[in-house]
Amino acid sequence: MDFNEAVQVLRRIPIFSKLDPAKLKLLAFASDYLTYDDGEVLFKEGDPPDSAYIVDEGEVIICAGGDDEACDVVVGTLGRHDLFGEMAIFRNAPRVATIRARGPVSVMRIDGDMFIRLVTENPDTALGVMRMLSDKIARTTERFELVEEKVRSMQSVADSAHPCAPARIEKP
Amino acid sequence: MEPSLFRYIFRYSRPQQILLLVLTAASFPFLYMTLELPKIIINKAIAGTDFPRILFGFTFGQVEYLLLLCFAFLGLVLVNGGFKYWINVFKGQLGERMLRRLRYQLYSRVLRFPLPQFRRVSQGEIIAMITTEGEPLGGFFGDAFAWPAFQGGTLLTILTFMFVQDWILGLAAIALYPIQIYVIPKLQRRVNALAKERVRTVRKLSERIGESVTGIQEIHANDTSELERADFANRVGRIYDIRYKIYRLKFFIKFLNNFLAQLTPFFFYAIGGYLVIAGDLTFGALVAILAAYKDLSGPWKELLRYYQMKEDARIKYEQLVEQFQPAGILDEELQTEEPEDIPDLEGTVIATNLVLEEEGGIKVVDGATFSFDARERTAILGASGAGRSALARILARLLLPTGGTIRIGGHNLLALPQSVTGRRIAYVDENAFLFAGTVLDNLFYGLKHRPLRAAELIEEEAKKVRSRYVSEARASGNTTSDFNADWVDYESAGVSNPEELRERVIEVLRIVEFDDAIYRMGLQSTSDPVARPDLAGRILEAREVLHKRLNADENLSKLVEPFEGDRYNENLSVAENLLFGTPIGDAFDLDRLGENAYVLEVLEKVGLTQGILETGASLAGIMVELFQDLPADHEYFERFSFISADEIPEFQHVVRRTESTGLDGLEQAERSMLMSLPFKLIPARHRLGLIDDDLRHGLLEARKVFAADLPPGLRPSVAFFDRSEYNAAAPVQDNILFGRLVYGRQQSEQMVGALISEVVDSLDLRRSILDLGLNASVGIGGGRLTVGQRQRLALARCLLKRPDILVVNGGLSALAPATQTSIMKGVFDELAGRGVIWVLNRADQARFFDRALIMEGGRIRENGRVSELDQPGGVLERMAAAE
Incomplete structure (x- = not known):
């Protein structure tokens, strides 16, 4: 990915869409372009949050648990032009999951300080961040409701099947 | 040191001063004759009549006689010039030797200052005192006796000449001397007081400059540069005032002196003129006396200048010497004495009622009484300020307690010379200091007590230079120890030759876990292929092996882009691609x-x-x-x-x-x-x-x-990249790699580093690279190393000299606790059967020790076996819990 492509990629990321083009270019210029082979770790659970990443080519998996060699549970996968690692920067807390390459991967790494600075200096971008966070919450809530729905239907099945079923799950 | 300047000069240069005086005295007859001869030439040769004359059996006509006298005059001028030349040379030599001696003595005294003295007098002051303040004294040493003797003698000669001509006019010439002798010292006294103040102010100025340099970070961080400039301006302003006053006074003295000197011709014209008119004095005699008087004022002025110079030198000397006699200065013998057999320090350490009182009566150590076996591992614990650090320094004999005694075995620790304490006790401080030089220089620092093997001098010329050096050093009272000799005491390191010592160095570095860092320093060093063609050859071999490995493994080859003459290297800058070499x-x-x-x-x-x-x-x-x-x-x-x-x-x-x-x-x-x-x-x-x-x-x-x-x-300005050539300008690592790590691979540095390490080991190169690292410079004050690295090196230096007792005063504080513990254990193994005294910052580390001394407010609160103190609910547990 050369510089101009990187600028295009960044522009497509919702939180950067409102960013001034010169700033966007500066961000692209100051970012690193890293490549990883299959199975290589980008960062580990517990690492300090020093940067955010955007996938250029290939796929990475989000791991929970596991060791240096493999992971226990694959929580999700991220693909081309997905942004990740930014939540830990916002929270300024250690990484909550391990990210590992699946197949050859190339990513763009954005310096954490620069990321925060760009986002906070620019009100439009800050709005973009809020929007992104709201989207994430909305998506999470949706998924939660879906799960709850499933549990409820399973419970009603269980209720009718067994009189001594456990108490219903309360809505939070 | 001698309290007065003249006593100092007399003590150290009596024979030379006498020689100078004799030379000066011997020059006077000739001086008198140069005054006398012109008169003879005029009166007898030019205006004379009774020719021919017979002299030494030869007959002279008037012209021959004139020529004879003129040549005699020329000869006398040469003789006089010769005297002056030799007197000046002797004076210069004498002055320089005395200056060398003085500086040497002052420096030796600095080395004997008690440590607390360095809190009172700053580095800047000491440097200024030894270097600049001493300098003008050098000029005076040679002049101290010879100059007044010469000028006084000249004055006397001319006066004698005058009295011989006419005693009344002779008296007239010196009539005002008593007034001058009375008035001028009075004025000079005021100059002296100012000169004293000037010395003190300049000293403070150097101290402030030194402080600014040390504290430059604070000045930047606090935006106080203006404050510092104002302070500086204030001080130089004060110096300006003093100097200006001195100038005014000095020139006033000069003016007064000139005036008084010019009063005398007034008398000559008045009284002499009257006498000529009255017919009591010939006109010729008056002219001769006036001419002689002109000669008289020269030496008289010089005498006055000498007097001012002498006063100046006297004050400088007194001010200087005063600063170098601090209370509690170590006895010279403690540093010079060297017993035939250096005794081992073993047995029981018994301290009785130790007191260390600082200025203001604060007792840092207050009545500490304790004993332990010198071979035990003893931890000193306590809150900061409890006196643990001072106690450690006392045990290392760096601080002398103001009261109490310590004995180790049968020895009174306080009276042992440093040739014993400095070799049998090792001490590492938290602020481990390294001297500018290589890693190895610093490691060997603890082994260099006396020159042991003279440097081999093969050339005749070198031998001459050395013997001249020795005789000059003796003439100036300096040590004749040869700095270039081999000082390393192999025996005290437990080895017998340089090769074994190098092995030992590596072992010791491994104990302080510093060998890897040295290896990395070696990789970053350059090696001279002319001096070490073998090493260059092997590094080139490593380059080939590494590239073979890189080519064989697809994953590895992605990490390095090799230098290839006919390919553009994407990981080099355009400049590097063009130059394709290392600039020199x-x-x-x-x-x-x-x-x-x-x-x-x-x-x-x-x-x-x-x-x-x-x-x-x-x-x-x-x-x-x-x-x-x-x-x-x-x-x-x-x-x-x-x-x-x-x-x-x-x-x-x-x-x-x-x-x-x-x-x-x-x-x-x-x-x-x-x-x-x-x-x-x-x-x-x-x-x-x-x-x-x-x-x-x-x-x-x-x-x-x-x-x-x-x-x-x-x-010669560029070393090109050439696969088959060693690049002398590039570090060893670059020479092995012969390429650039590619950008965008997070693991590349680590993986390639591991690969280089493998290749280095497979070719048996590690040792040579370690040697390069050992010869890397540590920078001024060890500035190129981190604090932790300095501490490790300082500890290694201690281990190398195999002390009976090792005192560690927070000496690994910059390292992570786990590393500290692991090095601590290594040190214990290394020094099994010897004593270790360690000031601990963390109570939980005490469990690795045999004994713990717990201090509180300068006193020993607990002194017991760790196994007893480390009980549930015990004092150690409470301390660890409080951390």
Whole structure:
């Protein structure tokens, strides 16, 4: 990915869409372009949050648990032009999951300080961040409701099947 | 030291001063004759009548007689000049020797100052005192006796001449001397008081300068530069005032003296004129006396100048010496005495009622009484300020307690010479200090007590130089120990030769876990292929092995882009690609290659000027766009920009001009601004897409032409990358790698580092690389190493001398606790059966020790076996819990 492509990629990321083009270019210029082979770790659970990443080519998996060699549970996968690692920067807390390459991967790494600075200096971008966070919450809530729905239907099945079923799950 | 200047001079230079006096006295008859001869020439040869004369059996006519006397006069002038020359040479030599002696004595005294003294007197003051304040004394030492004797003698000679002519006029000539002798010292006393103050103020000034240098970080951090400037201005202002006053007084004294001196001719004209008129004095005699008086005023003035100089020197000396006699200065014998057998320090350490009182009566150690076996591992614990550090220093005999006694075995620790304590006790401080030099120099520092094996002098000339040095050193009371001799005491390191010592060094470094760092320092060092052709050859071998390994493994080969003469290297900058070598010296500074005349010539030759210029213009456009809106002090300029913040406006201008008039319309200066930009581009890193294939080919062509046409004068300025040649200008690691790590691979450094390490081991190169690391410089005060590294090295230095007792005073404090513990255990193994006294910051580390001394408020609160103190609910547990 050369510089101009990187600028295009960044522009497509919702939180950067409102960013001034010169700033966007500066961000692209100051970012690193890293490549990883299959199975290589980008960062580990517990690492300090020093940067955010955007996938250029290939796929990475989000791991929970596991060791240096493999992971226990694959929580999700991220693909081309997905942004990740930014939540830990916002929270300024250690990484909550391990990210590992699946197949050859190339990513763009954005310096954490620069990321925060760009986002906070620019009100439009800050709005973009809020929007992104709201989207994430909305998506999470949706998924939660879906799960709850499933549990409820399973419970009603269980209720009718067994009189001594456990108490219903309360809505939070 | 002698309290008065003259006593000092007399004590150390009596024979020489007497010689000078004799020489001076011997010169006077000749001086008298040079005064006498002209008179004879005029009266007897020119105006004489009774010729021919018979002298020494020869007959002389008037002209011959005149010539004889004139040649005699010429001879006397030569003799007089000769006397002056030799007297001056002797004086100079005497002065320089005395100055050398004085400086040596002052420095020796500094080495014997008790440690607390260094809190009272600053480094800057000491340096100023030994270097600049001593200097003017050197000039005086030679003049102290000879100058007044010479000038006084001259004065007497001339006076005698005058009295012989006419005693009344002789008296008249000296009539005012008593007044001068009375008045001038009175005025001089005021000058002296000011001179004293000047010395003190200048000293304070050097102290302040020294402080500013040490505290420069605070000055920047607190924006106090104006405060410091004001302070400095205040001080130099004070010095100005004093000096101005001194000048005024000095010149007033001069004026007064001149006036009094001119009063005398007044008497001559008045009284002498009267006598001539009255017929009691011949006119010729008056003229001769007036002429003689003119000669008289010269030496008289010189005597006055001498008097002022003497007073000045006296004050300087007294002020100087006063500073070098602090209370509690160590006895000289403690440093010089060296018993035939250095006794081992073993047995029981018994301290009785130790007190260390600081200025102001604060008792840092207050009645500490304790005992333990010198071979135990003893931990000293306590809160900061409890006196643990002072106690450790007392046990290492660095501080002498103000009260109490310590005995180790049968020895009174306080009376042992440093030749025992400095060899049998080792001490590491938290602020471990390293001297400028190599790692090895610093490790051997603890083994260099006396010159043990004289340096071998093969050439006759070198031997002569050495013997001259020794006799001069003796003449100045300096030590004759040869600094260039081999001082390393192999025996005390437990080895018998340099090779074994090197093995031992590696062992010791391993204990302090510093061998890997030394290996890495070795990799970063250069090696001289002329001095070590074998090593260069083996490194080249390593290069081949490494590249074979890289080629064999697809994953590894992705991490390194090798240097290949006919390929453009994407991970090198344009400048490096063009030069394709390591610059030596400044001729081809990589940062300014675009301005280099020869480089520009090469670009022109291969027709690349336009291409680079266009690239420069595009790059300038990008840089201006990216960075123009950032504030000038933004860190990204430093980190990412090709142009600095203050260049932005100029480049904005050039970019606009390029847009409107095109590249051809640019002025020469603007063109060269653009030309210099692309040289910093690294395609793999910057990915701006500015380096296209045409440019790559052009640069490869330029690379060839650059090397082929390089004028012989520039040949030594670059070491080209050549697969089969060792590059003397590049570090060992670069020589092995012979390529560049690719950008964008997070693990590359680690993986390639591991690979290099494997290759190094497979070729048995590690030892040689460690040696290079051992010979790397640590910088001034060890500044190139981190605090932790300095501490490790200082501990290693202690281990190397195999002490009976090792005292560690927070000596690993900069390291992580786990590392501390692991090194601690290594030290215990190494020193099994010897004593270790360790001031601990953490109570939980006490469990590795046999005994714990717990201090509180300068007193010993607990002294017991750790196994007893470390009980549940015990004192150690409580202390650990409080941390």
